[in-house]
Amino acid sequence: MTQTRTIMCFGDSNTYGAIPTLARVGRRRFTPDRRWPGIMRRQLGSGWDVIEEGQGGRTTVHDDPIEGLHKNGLKSLPVCLETHMPLDLVILMLGTNDLKHRFSVTPNDVADSIEILARIVLRSEAGPAGVAPAVLIVAPPPMLEVDWFGQMFLGGASKSMHFAGLFRDAARRAGAAFFNAGDVVESSAVDGIHLDSDAHRVLGTELAKAVQSLIAKA
Numbered sequence: 090m091t092q093t094r095t096i097m098c099f100g101d102s103n104t105y106g107a108i109p110t111l112a113r114v115g116r117r118r119f120t121p122d123r124r125w126p127g128i129m130r131r132q133l134g135s136g137w138d139v140i141e142e143g144q145g146g147r148t149t150v151h152d153d154p155i156e157g158l159h160k161n162g163l164k165s166l167p168v169c170l171e172t173h174m175p176l177d178l179v180i181l182m183l184g185t186n187d188l189k190h191r192f193s194v195t196p197n198d199v200a201d202s203i204e205i206l207a208r209i210v211l212r213s214e215a216g217p218a219g220v221a222p223a224v225l226i227v228a229p230p231p232m233l234e235v236d237w238f239g240q241m242f243l244g245g246a247s248k249s250m251h252f253a254g255l256f257r258d259a260a261r262r263a264g265a266a267f268f269n270a271g272d273v274v275e276s277s278a279v280d281g282i283h284l285d286s287d288a289h290r291v292l293g294t295e296l297a298k299a300v301q302s303l304i305a306k307a
Contacts, residue, residue, distance in 0.1 A: 094177040096178045096300065098142060098182070101146065102144075102147075103185070149206055166206055175222075176215050177216065178224070181225070188244075188248055238280050246281075256269075
């Protein structure tokens with residue numbers, strides 16, 4: 090009997106699959122086959138189960154006083170781990186929403202926050218036989234400051250340029266694997282935040298390769 094490996098993708102609107110737009114209401118989502126977790130699932134083939142836990146506006150560790158306290162990834166991650174266990178791998182792709190001007194954080198703060206989440210997973214018993222799942226930290230691609238999003242994320246574009254190096258260091262400290270999404274995709278020029286369909290396709294394909302390499306080394 091072939092063993093099925095389970096991956097949980099824990100992220101924000103780019104894991105949810107939000108379509109780039111400047112609309113404030115009526116925002117839409119790519120279909121499952123066009124979102125990067127679904128593309129990754131298809132590339133991995135049989136024997137893999139990929140769980141999507143993407144939430145628009147999700148932060149790493151911050152309560153959002155405007156969009157809601159439920160956006161705090163630190164609070165929802167343990168729930169998701171218990172809900173979906175046993176998990177072989179947890180992919181963490183967060184940090185962009187931390188750059189909203191209201192949070193006043195530095196790039197180092199964001200990297201430290203993603204490290205906190207990684208350590209929660211790595212200290213959990215959410216993997217097979219009660220051991221911890223592996224963790225893959227994905228640094229989001231640099232953002233752009235476009236239109237009203239630019240005001241919400243004022244100063245965020247320059248901060249996001251530091252994510253790759255700082256997230257790599259955070260992954261090393263925590264004992265997690267690392268992937269830099271900015272090496273393969275860019276944020277859409279439409280809203281400066283979200284990935285377009287082509288970017289989802291590329292990211293899903295490249296992450297499938299990264300996952301296969303990670304599992305092969307385990």
